[in-house]
Amino acid sequence: MTIFELMKLIQTKEGAVNIFRRIRWQNGILCPKCGIYESAEKHSKNRLGLQKYRCICGHVFSDTSGTALHKRRIDVRHFLIALYEFSQTKGITIG
Numbered sequence: 877m878t879i880f881e882l883m884k885l886i887q888t889k890e891g892a893v894n895i896f897r898r899i900r901w902q903n904g905i906l907c908p909k910c911g912i913y914e915s916a917e918k919h920s921k922n923r924l925g926l927q928k929y930r931c932i933c934g935h936v937f938s939d940t941s942g943t944a945l946h947k948r949r950i951d952v953r954h955f956l957i958a959l960y961e962f963s964q965t966k967g968i969t970i971g
């Protein structure tokens with residue numbers, strides 16, 4: 877993916893959130909509390925469009941739980957661009 881392709885995909889907040897989700901949960905949705913994959917159901921969405929999940933253990937977490945974005949007012953798009961630049965220097969593929 878080039879930076880231009882990334883910019884195009886994250887033009888909308890929804891698009892950015894979708895990409896973020898794809899990177900974050902590439903191995904499946906993982907409950908940060910009990911560590912079980914795919915144990916959570918979709919809960920509500922917050923005002924940024926981030927999905928919340930409720931695990932069978934009762935723990936509620938969101939797309940950003942356990943990441944640098946959690947409880948910070950960083951735009952997902954800024955985060956993805958930073959991640960992209962990081963991936964370029966470290967040779968990690970995203971998308």
Ligand SMILES: [Zn+2]
Pocket residue numbers: 907908909910911912915931932933934935
């Ligand atoms: Zn759990």
